[in-house]
Amino acid sequence: MRYAQLLRFITPHRNTLLLVVVLLLAGTAANLANPLFAGQLTEVLLAEPGSATLPVGVILAAWLALLVVRAALGVGSSYLVGSTGALMAAELRGRVYEHMQILPLAWHQQRKQGDVLSLLSNDAESISRFVTNTVVQLLPQLLTLAFAFAVMAWLDPLIALVAALLLPAYTIVAKLLGRRIRPLSRAWIESWSGLVALVNENLGLLPVLKAFAREPLESGRFAARNRELLDVSRKEIWLYSLLSPAVGLLAGAGALLLLWLGIRHLQSGHLQAADLVTLLLYVMLLTGPLSALAGVYGQVMHARGAAERLLSFFGERPEPLGQGGRVLQQVAGRIEFRDVSFAYPGRPPVLKRFNLTIEAGETVALTGPNGAGKSTLVHLLMRFIEPDAGCILLDGVDIAEAELGSLRRQIGLVAQNTLLLNGTVAENIAYGQPHATLEEMKKAAKAARAEEFIEHLPDGYATVIGDQGVKLSGGQRQRLSLARTLLKDPPVLVLDEATAMFDPEGEASFIEECHELLRQRTVILITHRPASLALADRVVQVVPADRKP
Structure with missing residues (x-):
């Protein structure tokens, strides 16, 4: 030492x-x-x-x-x-x-x-x-x-x-x-x-x-x-x-x-x-x-x-931030996974020579059994983890060569497990855009169909929602998470089991409202629910690596 x-x-x-x-x-x-x-x-x-x-x-x-x-x-x-x-x-x-x-x-x-x-x-x-x-x-x-x-x-x-x-x-x-x-x-x-x-x-x-x-x-x-x-x-x-x-x-x-x-x-x-x-x-x-x-x-x-x-x-190595790398501006959103392989440490491969191209503005649903690697694909796209082999291209640029912050600004993620701050509604919506005005927050909340329940809260946008949003219902937390993502207006949107917290009626309403949100964006849906698959232009079945020939 x-x-x-x-x-x-x-x-x-x-x-x-x-x-x-x-x-x-x-x-x-x-x-x-x-x-x-x-x-x-x-x-x-x-x-x-x-x-x-x-x-x-x-x-x-x-x-x-x-x-x-x-x-x-x-x-x-x-x-x-x-x-x-x-x-x-x-x-x-x-x-x-x-x-x-x-x-x-x-x-x-x-x-x-x-x-x-x-x-x-x-x-x-x-x-x-x-x-x-x-x-x-x-x-x-x-x-x-x-x-x-x-x-x-x-x-x-x-x-x-x-x-x-x-x-x-x-x-x-x-x-x-x-x-x-x-x-x-x-x-x-x-x-x-x-x-x-x-x-x-x-x-x-x-x-x-x-x-x-x-x-x-x-x-x-x-x-x-x-x-x-x-x-x-x-x-x-x-x-x-x-x-x-x-x-x-x-x-x-x-x-x-x-x-x-x-x-x-x-x-x-x-x-x-x-x-x-x-x-x-x-x-x-x-x-x-x-x-x-x-x-x-x-x-x-x-x-x-x-x-x-x-x-x-x-001594632990930080994320490769890509300092000096290519700074991505507003991308069109064409995504290509090219011969991507990945395995978590000490475990069998999750992905083996995986290939997929998603055109700009296309909505693609990823389905498959648990453990097939659907969420892993998203984590690779956002560079939470790095592939063992192959590469991922965004508008033809290898994301490994891109400046990390600029890459993640292009992608909006709404995960199944909603993570919220123990703060106000406004603080949660503006987390990624701290200088956003109240009007901009209201616009994002309206787009996520969260405006109605927010207005009925005791203090509206100033209401403290508790640790992990414990004072809100599951659906309300999901809409608040979506509003937070939409506020930064990402060209690529990822919905990872985003309707898992909804009942059938709530899911139907959410899907109907999402049609407008998905326009002019590249969207990746990870879902098992047939109703959500209706939003997709194309459905891709992700096969576990151990079942591939």
Whole structure:
């Protein structure tokens, strides 16, 4: 993994992060001065009356000033760390979402939504926290260690040497516990993703769930997933709870050993009382950085897992947008499938050397058994997926050479599974044409025969229709979807089982109304219903690839 790739998300904030480091180093320097003041005060208090070089009041006043400066530096660094971390997380989430939008539809179909949502939330936050709370604050901790050891070596080289010899013990403990955090971090992400995916699935299937009275079963499934997440969380928390205290315990034991040595040196006359106080305070200062550095190892393991997932995600190839390709203007609509073959990964071929020509302005109905590849043809035409062999031509232009956005603007798709926004009627109709006027929306709604029911809604075009249009009937959702498609006035129109939600009377009305809509367009109908076949100039039977000679 090339972790340097993630630097591009950090580089824009390098000046702010540098300022944070400077403030933290200044605060650390102020903190490191505390033992010096304590030693100086001890020396004054133990000195003979009248022999002190500085009055106690002066030392205390200077010490107070130092504490004020340190507090101010702490406020500034804490604010910058928090705000920069939040900004980095927001930007990283934005990059993840942007990349998510340009990945092929097949990529999304092969992933659990929980995994995708985890990239946006947990992994983006983990990286930003690691940079701001771990990497940036590492330098002050190292400075504390270096300065403390330097002063200790100046005051008593033997004690400094013993302290240095204890460091490998802290490192071994941190590594032994820290290396177990990474697999637990990965397991936590997987458990969390599974839980989110389950909730998302249940919310989408809520009417089915209630219709079959499956609430107890689904509650049990959720409880099992929740327990699994809890178990992993407890294990991870246990290791984190052990890590810093274990190193802290070792550091405390080491401090007592150094205290014993210091007392021996004081008793033998090799060390002054004031120097012993200063030395012991620096020994105590060492325990904080050692515990923090032990925690760093676990945080590195946690961030490493997040970084690997993000790098793998950003390494996914986006849709071939055809930048620099031919920009399609208003096409006539002649479509040709030429020797097209396609198979979904790990499955038998759906299409094998398929050929079909649809003339401009012609309405063609595609029929055939489920799984024959009718909807696959539409997905290939819109380049949601790419053929394994052969090519598709639109007005004689290979669509693989066309700029993707301009290609999709030529095609209007009304699918069987209507997808609507949790917004107003107007927002749904104008989704593909956000600058459309209300009059243009009304014209599209009238053409789709949706105007009548819209006018009877509580707030008309401003009515909020709920998640996936739950406040509308199936037929109303279908008409709203058709109005959304007609607003962009595509020269090629695809109706994929568009009448599946209608009863016979509604279907007859829809078909009668569609005659006007289909004029001067190339239309592909995917249907099994005889009434809808009457709209077609030609009916094409799509034969499954495994039945072809």
